[in-house]
Amino acid sequence: MSGALVVRGARRGLLARAGATSESGPTKVLLIGVALVFLALFLALPLAVVFMEAFKGGLAVWRAAVSSDDARAAIRLTLLVAAISVPLNMLFGLAASWAIAKFSFKGKSLLITLIDLPFSVSPVVSGLIFVLLFGMQGWLGPWLRDHDVKIIFAVPGIILATVFITFPFVARELIPLMEAQGRDDEEAAVSLGASGWQTFWHVTLPNVRWGLLYGVLLCNARAMGEFGAVSVVSGHIRGETNTMPLHVEILYNEYDFVGAFAVASLLAGLALVTLVAKTALEWRFNLHAGGRH
């Protein structure tokens, strides 16, 4: 006790200016300054460049670029892929995290590792896996060809690759949340006579709704933005198997910079919307999480 008092006395000069836990003035300014410069250089500037380049030729040019037939097809395909893969992964993620967080079974840690696999594998490799599985030279290729099913270089392949890539988002968001909430609420519901389905619907799902929405949002952003894996399986057929990121690359490689940046500005816009929604959700989420006990 007296030791602590001595230390406090010796540092009084410093503590008089700043609180006991904050840095001194110059250090504070320096640290915040570095962070701001970094942010401006690596995040704000590129974003600004995208929008500046996109609107360089004026609004009419931008509108023409994003409403060309190929661009429209790419937007449609991107929306279709997201519309299928996001709900699927919402279901998979919910099921996986519900199983992992609320039950104990053998092979649980293996399942958690498997869920993380798409994060740890390079997207290009993920795409190649599907080519090896379903491509002409792949394991299932001949059988698929005989039955006239096209997966690689077609929309099903793009959807499969996207589902694989975006699989962990919802589960990763929900597992820690559900684990932190424990099983008490579910046990309470069951002891009050609720069935498994009623427990899930009335107790578990409402408890994780904000986390689920957050996961879905991230999943959607990635589903629309995924490049590597989709690039491998798509075949880059214009108007047919080009998603927005692939379309941007093609336009850029053809020196159509205004067109490339115009489509890119749509993706960047999506990112901004996602960020705002994410922040709003986090705010709600913390409000809620803080309200426990």
Next chain:
Amino acid sequence: MITLENINKRFGAYPALHGADLEIRDGEFIALLGPSGSGKTTLLRIIAGLEQQDGGRVLFDGKDVSATRVADRGVGFVFQHYALFRHMTVAQNVAFGLSVRRRRARLSKAEIGAKVQELLGLVRLEGLGDRLPAQLSGGQRQRVALARALAIEPQLLLLDEPFGALDARVRKDLRRALRDLHRRMGLTSIFVTHDQEEALEMADRIVVMNNGQIEQIGTPEEVYTRPATPFVAGFVGETNLLPAGLFGAGGGDLHLRPHELEIGERGAPLAVANVFRKGAVWRIEGHLAGIDRVIEIDSDAALPPPEVGATVLVAPKVTRVFA
């Protein structure tokens, strides 16, 4: 009547319960008392059906319910951390058990509403039905949890450390409220606690547990005045463990409450280390030669206490030796 026969439970290699036998009569208020890890909560959860025993039987009125699901056992369970549904209002929480019933067995909306009001009145939370759990104090949340458990008209009420997360004042009020409620409703109830005072104050009978085994079952009076094992003597009430040879009383150990030792003309010399008033008595703490535990003695507050640093003679008023 609830009967437990030779209940065994392991968690992996860790034996949580071995060979627990217990019989609980209708309307009894039972405390499962023990330190953490003694298996008391596991036993409670097995009775509820939230945990499945590895061996043994659980009988409700002579009927084996070991294979009966929690939902069908008709038990009300109150969780240590309340487990209130945080997105539902207090009224919705209390109504939950009634509104998840099968349509045919379900009461009408108006009937459920009336029942909820009645229950909120019972736990003295009238007018708080529209609040969310986050807007309530700890004691109020515990009352909601109690009302919710009572809503399904259970034949058995189980409470896991019901006062564990509350501060002392609220705890005392709630203890009284629960005891009154039990008296009025006569509902067979079992609660888990590690607080011996709580068990002594509230229970009709106490089940003292240690290391997955039941050490003693008895009324608070029996458990306190005639502990069956050294563990019970040490865990329920304060106890000084002294070698009997110290007082020329033969072999073995003496287990003596602070008030069962007296300071006088005879006995072993005690070096007084601390003296303070503990309610109506002086609590004297000191050391006996050759014993490294602190010895606690209660002595009449009407007499002047010994001074700190003095040496006094201490002798037992009674003898209690465990083989």
